[in-house]
Amino acid sequence: MEWQWLSAGARAVPEPVATPLVWAGAFLGSAVLVAGLNQLGDLVEPVFYLVALSALAAGLGARARVVAAPGTAGLCWLFLNGFGAPPIGELTWSGPPDVLRMSCLLGAALIGTVISRLIGARSAYRRVSPP
Template structure:
């Protein structure tokens, strides 16, 4: 005889990701705060430290986001980096080699954060839902 059991009513094994607009708002606000802080700390020099800090922040914010939010997150952070951390400050500029590299770095960070979080959540859900059969050989 088969006995049906509910796992938990209304409980999803994998949490829902945050809304894309929320992810973009948080990442833009965090990027702006980081760039302003770095401008006060090290001046308006080479924005490599800004890019590294933004990449880490984008990866952290993207852990709760959908993968579809990654391109927009990277673009928003690149715009803030370009306007507020790259000389001339306050102007949107385009240098293909540098800007494509920065965009790629931010996109990779956002995608990596999202994919790692989804894998961790899926693994935890698998462990919660898989019945324990006892020690091997018993």
């Protein structure tokens, strides 16, 4: 076994962004995204909103810790439910459709986080392993 110093050029895995910053990004990003989609016209199906907010949740999850995923999904769901799904302007719980929407948003945030961690770990392993 041969010891090597990590300060000899190897970089550590990137540090995730703080959870409150991720949640602030989810709040602002969801508001801007839903407002932008509302300007496109009367989108009858909330699927467009769900796909866009799931992409936002996955993107935010890529730089966040796993513990930020439920809050990110919850904030995205609030904007989806309040301004993207009928009745617009009211927070309601519709049962199975809302469970599906919340599951999609949570899954997207978790998938973004897991893929980012796997890529970071693999690249860190390649940097510190001997050639």
